[in-house]
Amino acid sequence: xxxxxxxxxxxxxxxxxxxxxxxxxxxxxxxxxxxxxxxxxxxxxxxxxxxxxxxxxxxxxxxxxxxxxxxxxxxxxxxxxxxxxxxxxxxxxxxxxxxxxxxxxxxxxxxxxxxxxxxxxxxxxxxxxxxxxxxxxxxxxxxxxxxxxxxxxxxxxxxxxxxxxxxxxxxxxxxxxxxxxxxxxxxxxxxxxxxxxxxxxxxxxxxxxxxxxxxxxxxxxxxxxxxxxxxxxxxxxxxxxxxxxxxxxxxxxxxxxxxxxxxxxxxxxxxxxxxxxxxxxxxxxxxxxxxxxxxxxxxxxxxxxxxxxxxxxxxxxxxxxxxxxxxxxxxxxxxxxxxxxxxxxxxxxxxxxxxxxxxxxxxxxxxxxxxxxxxxxxxxxxxxxxxxxxxxxxxxxxxxxxxx
Numbered sequence: 076x077x078x079x080x081x082x083x084x085x086x087x088x089x090x091x092x093x094x095x096x097x098x099x100x101x102x103x104x105x106x107x108x109x110x111x112x113x114x115x116x117x118x119x120x121x122x123x124x125x126x127x128x129x130x131x132x133x134x135x136x137x138x139x140x141x142x143x144x145x146x147x148x149x150x151x152x153x154x155x156x157x158x159x160x161x162x163x164x165x166x167x168x169x170x171x172x173x174x175x176x177x178x179x180x181x182x183x184x185x186x187x188x189x190x191x192x193x194x195x196x197x198x199x200x201x202x203x204x205x206x207x208x209x210x211x212x213x214x215x216x217x218x219x220x221x222x223x224x225x226x227x228x229x230x231x232x233x234x235x236x237x238x239x240x241x242x243x244x245x246x247x248x249x250x251x252x253x254x255x256x257x258x259x260x261x262x263x264x265x266x267x268x269x270x271x272x273x274x275x276x277x278x279x280x281x282x283x284x285x286x287x288x289x290x291x292x293x294x295x296x297x298x299x300x301x302x303x304x305x306x307x308x309x310x311x312x313x314x315x316x317x318x319x320x321x322x323x324x325x326x327x328x329x330x331x332x333x334x335x336x337x338x339x340x341x342x343x344x345x346x347x348x349x350x351x352x353x354x355x356x357x358x359x360x361x362x363x364x365x366x367x368x369x370x371x372x373x374x375x376x377x378x379x380x381x382x383x384x385x386x387x388x389x390x391x392x393x394x395x396x397x398x399x400x401x402x403x404x405x406x407x408x409x410x411x412x413x414x415x416x417x418x419x420x421x422x423x424x425x426x427x428x429x430x431x432x433x434x435x436x437x438x439x440x441x442x443x444x445x446x447x448x449x450x451x452x453x454x455x456x457x458x459x460x461x462x463x464x465x466x467x468x469x470x471x472x473x474x475x476x477x478x479x
Contacts, residue, residue: 076100076431077148077187078110079166079173081195081393084137085116085263087169093405094396103401104428107157109148113140117240118233120263121214122207126225134207134266138176145177145186163189163431165291167396171195175360176265178285179276189434191291191427193395194298196356197259199276201267206247206255213243277363286369289434291427293375293455294357296337296390298350306344307387314343321478329474336468337378348389351475354468362449371446373436375455376467379419382411398423398457415459423457 078095080087089095089110097108113119119137123130132139149159164187166174171192177183178190179201217239220227228236248261267275274281309317319326333346340346357374364372377395381388388394388409397406401424403416410416426436426444437444441461445453452466 076106076108076427077145077162077164078108079141079164079170080110080112081166081168081170082115083169083259083262084120084172084265085169087115088112092393092396094393094400094402094409096400096402096405099401100399100424100428103424104432106428106431107152107155109152109157111141111144113137113144116263117214117236120207120265121240122204122211122266122268123225123228124204124268125208125211126222130225132268132271134202134204134268135271138173138180138265139271141173141177142180142183142186145183149186160188161432162187163191165191165193165399165427165431166195167193167399168195168392171292172198172264175199175276176201176272178288178290179274179281180272181284182271184284187288189289189291189431190285191430192293192360193399194294194353194392196292196294196353196360198264199356199359201265201272201275202261203255203267204269206251206261207266210240210243210247210261213246214239217242217246282363282367286367289370289430290361290364290372291375291430291436292357292361292364292372293377294350294353295392295394296350296376296378297348298353298390298392300348300350300391302387302391303344303348306347309343309347311343314346317347322474325474325477329471332468332471332474336471349471349475351472351478355472355476358452358472361447365446365448371434373430373444373455374447374453375457378456378458379416380458381409382413383409395423395457399427400424419457419459419461422461426455 080089080091089112095110101108114137120134122134124133152159164174164177172195174190174192175198251261265272318329322329334340361372361374377390379390380386381394397403397410398420401420403410403412403420422440425438425440429438430436442463444455444463447453453463454467455463
């Protein structure tokens with residue numbers, strides 16, 4: 076099981092959080108857990124291809140690092156007790172986006188057999204070269220360099236390079252048209268260079284590349300939204316007023332749809348902090364994957380609510396990590412370290428291990444988890460009581476879509 080860390084394509088590391096520690100997962104499942112670092116931000120994704128043949132692949136060196144690592148793993152992992160013919164790549168947030176990228180990378184074909192994407196389905200478009208080259212040109216401008224001085228970037232102190240790169244990225248971002256940005260806007264991300272990445276995700280040829288790779292994909296109920304300013308102790312009247320400002324005459328239908336999707340909803344703030352960015356993207360990715368029928372896709376939604384900080388954290392971005400790695404005791408500041416957290420971690424980590432072993436996450440500790448199709452909408456809800464529901468939030472997402 077090869078772990079790809081989060082932080083978008085610009086930050087983070089293989090051992091950034093205690094949750095990433097692979098020892099418990101390895102001991103529990105008799106699996107070899109590998110984590111790796113690779114080049115990030117301007118060092119890994121600055122497109123200098125306009126300045127000479129030697130920079131031809133500069134826009135995607137961060138992903139090329141991962142392909143090189145996977146190549147090494149395939150050749151050498153048997154020395155560590157691993158199976159080179161049964162490799163699963165998994166990642167959360169930016170790490171999940173890296174998994175998506177590798178599914179669309181021809182040179183990665185055959186280097187892994189299964190894929191898991193946790194809150195990382197947002198990478199559904201690679202940056203086009205005409206934009207990435209503008210960022211590089213702006214970077215040279217910020218540094219006062221001419222095109223024939225591009226080699227001097229290699230000896231520039233990193234802090235100076237990083238500051239200039241951030242400024243260049245921000246400048247180009249401000250001048251982009253809405254149709255030129257996707258999800259989080261312009262960030263350091265892979266580039267559709269026509270060579271290393273010849274296809275955009277979703278193109279038939281890209282889908283064909285990974286059609287035989289089983290996929291496990293999902294997100295968290297609350298992701299980035301538990302921390303809404305002014306939401307602490309909010310009354311139902313105030314919550315409803317906020318919702319009316321967003322949903323107008325659909326507010327009553329929205330309230331009803333929340334209760335239908337999440338029957339345990341009781342607090343007014345619970346109506347305000349549901350994620351509507353990642354979850355629809357998960358469904359879109361699962362719909363696309365399942366349409367080929369060549370390999371199964373399993374969908375989950377992590378809904379467990381952390382008791383920490385009087386319940387303020389909820390199921391926020393990264394909350395699933397201690398559960399996947401069975402590291403509740405290492406992450407008590409996130410999970411509270413209670414018995415219910417340990418029980419759920421046992422179930423989730425076992426599902427990840429089973430999927431890595433066989434391409435199917437089912438095990439005796441969970442209710443039967445069917446493969447997802449666009450028709451059945453089968454989604455495993457990970458909570459104190461785990462359950463599979465078909466299209467559990469379809470009505471809610473359809474209402475929210477009009478706003479988000």
